[in-house]
Amino acid sequence: MAELGATRHAHSGRITLDPDKVESGLAQLVLTVVELLRQLMERQALHRIEDGSLDDEAIERLGLTFMRLDERMKELKEVFGLTDEDLNIDLGPLGKLL
Numbered sequence: 001m002a003e004l005g006a007t008r009h010a011h012s013g014r015i016t017l018d019p020d021k022v023e024s025g026l027a028q029l030v031l032t033v034v035e036l037l038r039q040l041m042e043r044q045a046l047h048r049i050e051d052g053s054l055d056d057e058a059i060e061r062l063g064l065t066f067m068r069l070d071e072r073m074k075e076l077k078e079v080f081g082l083t084d085e086d087l088n089i090d091l092g093p094l095g096k097l098l
Contacts, residue, residue: 027080031073032087035098038069 045062048054054062077083088098 024080024082027076028082028086031076031080031082032089032097035073035087038066038073039098042066 045054045066049059049062077087088096091097
């Protein structure tokens with residue numbers, strides 16, 4: 001993942017902001033968080049459906065909401081030139097986020 005437009009100088013260890021990459025890096029970070037939250041909410045909704053704690057109308061509303069969110073995420077990824085893999089950031093020893 002881009003470091004929010006920040007790059008390190010090889011010799012000094014200082015971080016220099018790159019204004020050309022700030023928007024893309026920020027979009028990547030925000031969309032990653034939104035995707036993580038979407039997946040968590042979707043899992044919670046599925047658990048509630050399986051437990052029978054939602055009526056048919058609530059299930060329909062959830063399905064429509066998740067479909068619209070998915071469409072909007074696709075649009076935003078296209079606008080910022082991001083892919084699903086770009087949102088699956090590497091957490092080092094913890095592995096991939098998503």
